[in-house]
Amino acid sequence: MGCYFAVVAGVAGVLACYAVKSDPLSAHLLEHISVKGRQTNLLGQASSASEGVIGDAEIADRPLLRAGEILEFIPGMVVTQHSGSGKANQYFLRGFNLDHGTDFASYVDGMPVNMRSHGHGQGYTDLSFIIPELVSQIDYQKGAYHANSGDFSAVGSARFGLQNSTMNEAKLTLGHDNYQRLLAKGSRRQGNGDMLVATELQRYDGPWRDINEDIDKINVLARYSELYGDGQLGLTLMAYDNSWQAADQVPQRAVLQGLIDALGSLDTTVGGESSRYSLSGSWYSDAWRGHLYAIKSKLDLWSNFTYFLNNPLNGDQFEQVDDRSIYGAELSRHWHQQLAGVALEHVVGVQWRYDNIAEVGLYNTQARRRLSTVRQDSIDQRSAALFSQSGIQLTDAWYAHIGLRYDYFIAKVTSDTASNSGAESDGIMSVKAGISYQFAPDWQAYFNAGQGFHSNDARGTTTQTDPQTGEMVSAVNLLVASQGAELGLRYFDYSALNVSLALWYLALDSELLYVGDAGTNEPSRASQRFGIELAAYYWLNSNWSIDTELALTRSRFTESAVDEGNYVDGALPLVLSMGLIYNADSPWQLSVRLRHLGKRTLDSFNQQRSAASTTVNAGYRYQWARWQLALEILNLLDSDDSDIDYFYASRLAGEPAEGIEDRHSHPLEPRTLRFTMAYRF
Known part of the structure; x- marks a missing residue:
């Protein structure tokens, strides 16, 4: 490991004699910049066609069913849910079923959201602790082309910034199925800085026939910020707590046979409890950027996907537990220089993270009562990374960047089965580079290539005995590499049209290996994906877009397997999103948005495919003096399409012991109306 750090440090030193015109990591601006949606001109600023900035004005314009859907502002990203509203969403991007976050990295106020070696899934990303009204902007990047992003960023990353000050406001939302949300937020000058405080309370019964979802959610945020020295200091405290009953996906045959309604449940005792508490601090200037954070996270989740397949007597319900503390830090140095008349810019940084997982467990249960332990572990997992990225302004039109990154991981697993305990370590070097050419005032072309990776569940690296069957199994690698490249084109005419086009390729050495729902290893094959993405934003006039x-x-x-096809299960081949917005200085504003998902592959032979799915959401706002009234209509056309589909074997009472392979679906929530009244003071 030492030699790799020396190499990276040496290259960083050499590149101190080379570098950029704008910050290659888009993270070192001292002054606060107000971003108004996609009207931001990224020509000469972005290093690829598939990255962008989403401002708070745009976030306010779009209706959201759940907080996690805020990621759908990223072009091509799909956010769904297959279970209760209190758990992490299901994410899809660039042909990946990202599950609950693997291969897409998310950060809030500099804190990583993805959970390593999590009880429910590797890279678990629950964004329920975000209050959308307090997000200042979202910086997103698709592809592993930036050196400051490491674990889980093979497909891309998103960084959520938080507001330093906000409008004083009390907001009450009421809607169908006993939806209730109360938000109180405000800020004031405190000494030399700003103090922001917000509280969000939410309750929701849901539209399900056999359960009351009984969402009981609370979010609290307190943030202090001030200009300190030659930089900006920020301290943030966040607290989140939630409990819920869940409506899981159900087999199609149960609906067709009339055993349950399409909105019904076969197990009415599943659900969960989740909490997250964090304290973070940041300081940044033109030259330095630093983050410190401490997070306490817990999840207790009960699920039942196969009913009576594994346990005909007591049923297949199981409990997943995750209880951890996370500590981390990041420090980076940023500088400009000139070398032989060439403008250069550099960022060199170090990142450290420690996950102290007191319990990650899997238990067989019945009506949330524990019957037996499948496996119970504690994990210490550490990582350190050194990264360097530099940019070179070759000419007025040509700009290049190159990045190097080295990550080193150490994981120690203490299992209730001695043969599954152990320690593993691994390191990986990643190289990233790109070049762009602005061949006209309104046009810029890009080429980028990069290596990325994701970590596997630490339990998968030390397991020798299957906890369910007792059979011997093969351990897996701690780190899995990826390689990607992209050709891009961007057009921005400064008045009416913003268009970006990307043709991309991504290869992964192995799909996600550890299956949290089963508690076993399930190694899969190498894969590759390529695609094309188009994003176009047109302002019809100053009001309509x-x-x-x-x-x-x-x-x-890309690898063959016995009795398996070559289609990637769960891959989503087509995503289309369209929106119409009226936003002017007049009292009222309007937003209508359509999302269409193509037929999705459900098995490796592509013999089972989900139906296409289309939803339309609409929102209307009216401002009168200090009052604001808003109406949101979610699933405007009352579509009964599926939110998500799977194909696997399950067993209902009285069915054959081997079960029946069937499509299992979670429906879209029916048309939902929500009315909001807000007062600003």
């Missing part, structure tokens, strides 16, 4: 985002993807395994 329309946008279209289209993503087409081809996903295949």
Whole structure:
């Protein structure tokens, strides 16, 4: 490991004699910049066609069913849910079923959201602790082309910034199925800085026939910020707590046979409890940027996907537990220089993270009562990374960047089965580079290539005995590499049209290996994907705008396997999103948005495919003096399409012991109206 750090440090030193015109990591601006949606001109600023900035004005314009859907502002990203509203969403991007976050990295106020070696899934990303009204902007990047992003960023990353000050406001939302949300937020000058405080309370019964979802959610945020020295200091405290009953996906045959309604449940005792508490601090200037954070996270989740397949007597309900503390830090140095008349810019940084997982467990249960332990572990997992990225302004039109990154991981697993305990370590070097050419005032072309990776669940690296069957199994690698490249084109005419086009390729050495729902290893094959993405935003006039985002993807395994096809299960080949917005200085504003998902592959032979799915959401706001009234209509056309589909074997009472392979679906929530009244003071 030492030699790799020396190499990276040496290259960083050499590159101190080379570097950029704008910050290659888009993270070192001292002054606060107000971003108004997609009207931001990224020509000469972005290093690829598939990165962008989403401002708070745009976030306020779009209706959201759940907080996690805020990621759908990223072109081509799809956010769904297969279970209760209190758990992490299901994410899709660039042909990947990202599950609950693997291969897409998310950060809030400099804190990583993805959970390593999590009880429910590797890279678990629950964004329920975000209050959308307090997000200042979202910086997103698709592809592993930036050196400051490491674990889980093979497909891309998103960084959520928080507001330093906000409008004083009390907001009450009421809606169908006993939806209730109360938000109180405000800020004031405190000494030399700003103190922001917000509280969000939410309750929701849901539209389900057999359960009351009984969402009981609370979010609290307190943030102090001030200009300190030659930089900006920020201290943030966040607290989140939630409990819920869940409506899991159900087999199609149960609905067709009339055993349950399409909105019904076969196990009415599943659900969960989740909490997250964090304290973070940041300081940044033109030259330095630093983050410190401490996070306490817990999840207790009960699920039942196969009913009576594994346990005909007591049923297949199981409990997943995750209880951890996370500590981390990041420090980076940023500088400019001139060398032989060439403008250069550099960022060199170090990142450290420690996950102290007191318990990550899997238990067989019945009506939330524990019957037996499948496996119970504690994990200490550490990582350190050194990264360097530099940019070179070759000419007025040509700009290049190069990045190097080295990550080193150490994991120690203490299991209730001695043969599954142990320690593993691994390191990985990643190289990233790109070049752009602005061949006209309104046009810029890009080429980028990069290596990325994701970590696997630490339990998968030390397991020798299957905890369910007792059979011997093969351990897996701690780190899995990826390679990607992209050709891009961007057009911005400064008045009416913003268009970006990307043709991309991504290869992964192995799909996600550890299956949290089963508690076993399930190694899969190498895969590759390529696709094309188009994002176009057109301002009809100063008031009206329309946008279209289209993503087409081809996903295949590149290794053959006995009795398996080469289609990647769960891959989403087509995503189309369109929106119409009226936003002016007049009292009223209007937003209508359509999302269409193509037929999705459900098995490796592509014999089972989900139906296409289309939803339309609409929102209307009216401002009167200090009052604001808003109406949101979610699933405007009352579509009964599926939110998500799977194909696997399950067993209902009285069915054959081997079960029946069937499509399992979670429906879209029916048309939902929500009315909001807000007062600003």
